[in-house]
Amino acid sequence: xTLDIYKFDESILGVSTPDPLRFAFAKKHSAHAGGSATPIAxxxxxxxxxxxxxxxxxxxxxxxxYIHIPFCRVRCTFCNFFQNAASRKLVDDYFExxxxxxxxxxxxxxxxxxxxxxxYIGGGTPTDLSALQVEQLGKAIRxxxxxxxxxxxxxxxxxxxFSDEMFDRxxxxxxxxxxxxxxSFNTKVRRSAKRLDDREVVLERISSLSKTEQAPIVLxxxxxxxxxxxxxxxQDLHDYMSTGAHGIxxxxxxxxxxxxxxxxxxxxxxxxxxxxxxxxSMYLAGVxxxxxxxxxxxxxxxxxxxxxxxxxxxxxxxxxxxxxxxxCGAGGNVGxxxxxxxxxxxxxxxxxxxxxxxxxxxxxxxxxxxIFSSLKAGFDSGVVRRSLLPTFMGQDTFDYLKPLFxxxxxxxxxxxxxxxxxxxIAGSFWAVTLAQSVIQVLNAEYFEANPQARPSRPAHHPxxxxxxx
Numbered sequence: 267x268t269l270d271i272y273k274f275d276e277s278i279l280g281v282s283t284p285d286p287l288r289f290a291f292a293k294k295h296s297a298h299a300g301g302s303a304t305p306i307a308x309x310x311x312x313x314x315x316x317x318x319x320x321x322x323x324x325x326x327x328x329x330x331x332y333i334h335i336p337f338c339r340v341r342c343t344f345c346n347f348f349q350n351a352a353s354r355k356l357v358d359d360y361f362e363x364x365x366x367x368x369x370x371x372x373x374x375x376x377x378x379x380x381x382x383x384x385x386y387i388g389g390g391t392p393t394d395l396s397a398l399q400v401e402q403l404g405k406a407i408r409x410x411x412x413x414x415x416x417x418x419x420x421x422x423x424x425x426x427x428f429s430d431e432m433f434d435r436x437x438x439x440x441x442x443x444x445x446x447x448x449x450s451f452n453t454k455v456r457r458s459a460k461r462l463d464d465r466e467v468v469l470e471r472i473s474s475l476s477k478t479e480q481a482p483i484v485l486x487x488x489x490x491x492x493x494x495x496x497x498x499x500x501q502d503l504h505d506y507m508s509t510g511a512h513g514i515x516x517x518x519x520x521x522x523x524x525x526x527x528x529x530x531x532x533x534x535x536x537x538x539x540x541x542x543x544x545x546x547s548m549y550l551a552g553v554x555x556x557x558x559x560x561x562x563x564x565x566x567x568x569x570x571x572x573x574x575x576x577x578x579x580x581x582x583x584x585x586x587x588x589x590x591x592x593x594c595g596a597g598g599n600v601g602x603x604x605x606x607x608x609x610x611x612x613x614x615x616x617x618x619x620x621x622x623x624x625x626x627x628x629x630x631x632x633x634x635x636x637i638f639s640s641l642k643a644g645f646d647s648g649v650v651r652r653s654l655l656p657t658f659m660g661q662d663t664f665d666y667l668k669p670l671f672x673x674x675x676x677x678x679x680x681x682x683x684x685x686x687x688x689x690x691i692a693g694s695f696w697a698v699t700l701a702q703s704v705i706q707v708l709n710a711e712y713f714e715a716n717p718q719a720r721p722s723r724p725a726h727h728p729x730x731x732x733x734x735x
């Protein structure tokens with residue numbers, strides 16, 4: 267069976283252009299690539315989850331724990347995932363329910379049958395917990411879950427109100443990696459995005475935390491924000507270097523849904539975000555900056571200048587690793603099934619108080635998910651390896667996709683060799699689009715051959731979407 271790529275349109279194939287970095291595709295639509303899945307009937311989801319949790323998993327499989335803290339004091343203008351404004355009583359009540367769920371899931375045979383290699387506390391703004399709660403959460407995780415001895419435990423948060431006490435208590439609780447959504451150091455850009463602190467405050471605080479050398483300090487920067495010109499973005503990169511922070515993510519701004527930024531632009535209150543070609547230019551500037559300063563590239567959008575920064579969760583969550591979700595709005599996958607928890611606090615906390623699992627929906631993952639996960643991980647790392655791809659309908663997947671890979675090579679997006687597909691800088695900018703295109707091609711081919719297997723709805727992303735995505 268040979269792949270006929272010419273039955274697919276430019277949204278899959280891209281276009282031939284002298285400038286593939288900026289114009290290979292119209293625009294990037296999503297922060298993550300994803301496949302498709304079949305929904306589980308609502309009256310069967312809880313029993314199914316119980317069955318999965320009573321089954322011991324494969325000990326050699328990699329696992330992650332994702333815990334969601336669904337609060338923010340202020341909604342950033344680019345954020346499409348805002349859930350709840352933080353108040354002390356609401357956070358305290360939620361934390362009590364969260365610990366209850368954590369302990370309940372930790373007792374299960376599945377949770378105790380294998381090691382967890384990465385833990386990620388995301389949001390929302392996890393640092394809206396109190397310093398004591400952060401310590402208690404870390405200790406509860408370490409007490410109740412079997413963790414790998416080199417486990418990466420990440421606490422995500424804002425610099426605003428991230429005190430020395432919170433840092434010390436987080437370390438005492440066992441957190442060994444800290445991720446801060448800086449987005450931009452520039453005060454004008456930050457104010458436009460509803461970030462809370464000025465440039466000087468952020469620079470001083472990140473520098474202070476980095477100098478302790480207690481744990482990797484990792485920053486998220488967005489490119490393409492309103493008021494963020496190329497000069498501003500390049501200064502952001504220099505500011506990152508000046509702080510001594512150990513790692514950095516460079517994420518393209520993607521605004522959709524009901525994010526406030528769109529309304530503000532429509533009303534003329536802020537300038538529009540950068541165009542896709544302009545964002546491509548910023549990405550190129552970022553890559554060249556990191557190369558110039560010898561900062562090691564870990565993936566298409568992550569760099570580290572300290573060997574302690576490993577970015578394990580970010581890498582594993584894009585593979586076929588299982589992710590156990592805990593908390594309101596958390597998502598994950600276990601035993602070939604996607605899991606999404608209740609997104610409203612009232613429903614979530616009501617379920618926990620009644621002793622019920624707070625699961626809103628479950629899906630059965632596509633039979634091709636192992637292939638999709640390997641492809642997503644490869645495109646994210648910048649290299650797709652033949653040896654890591656499961657077979658596709660009895661054929662070598664790498665060979666089957668070669669017509670598409672060759673087409674992309676002629677368009678300047680990849681370099682193709684016998685066993686490896688390596689992304690160019692242009693391909694790295696479009697990595698999610700390329701991964702999604704491959705998934706769509708394989709899905710189309712598989713369902714053409716197996717129409718009875720076609721799912722009825724798309725799958726949710728296998729873990730909660732970070733606010734910078």
